[in-house]
Amino acid sequence: MTPARLLVPLSFSLLAACAQAPKQIVSLDDQQDCPLILKTGQTLMLMLPSNPTTGYRWLMQNPAPSILGSLGPEVFNASKDVGLVGEGGQSVWRYRAANPGSGHLMMVYQQPWAPEVAPERTFDCVITVN
Template sequence: MHATLRLLTLPALALLSACAHQSGTLELKKDRQCPLTLNKGQQLILSLPSNPTTGFRWEVRDGAANVLQSLGPEVYSNPEDAGLVGAGGISTWRFTAREAGEGRLLLTYQQPWEPNVPPAQTFECELRVK
């Protein structure tokens, strides 16, 4: 099952214009936006629903290191209106398209102590940087 992604703040029109510009930031709304073409220097923000209180974590299996540069570790945040202990939140990763070429961004959502159990969710996106 593929994860549903959440659009953070950009309206749909801004998403389209971000794809057309050399620089700027692109925020994925869902994996159905893939395959994805980025321009060299463009930033990519990936946000996936997450709930670490269940023991499940997203793990980057393939970070497309040949075309993307990670801008830091995963950042987890709770929605401001959740107010419930154990409520889910959002895991976010930031990348910069650093080299022209093709790559794959692959993340799995599973409990780290059960590596042989199939992941509960996966996110996979083929990327092209020009």
């Protein structure tokens, strides 16, 4: 068999393998993408709009500790309009799908010194790890 004839079946095999492998990093920036199903070992990157200059912060209510492991603290990414005072951006958290099971990842957007005031926004996502 010529090398060219081997190349076609090999190419299809590689494409099929790539299509079956789950994405290693799953991005989530909208509650409409929930419920979410992850494979053990995948990384979840949660990105939510934020503006710390207003005093509001995303506060963790339930980090789904039985299924997700934190990969570090919150990181704030400013908007692309650098230099604008008070401009918002995104808060980013990274988690690893550690254990099979289901849980809720829940956060509220409020001023930490006023817990009696209803949150401005809530993020609540059911996550299942297989």
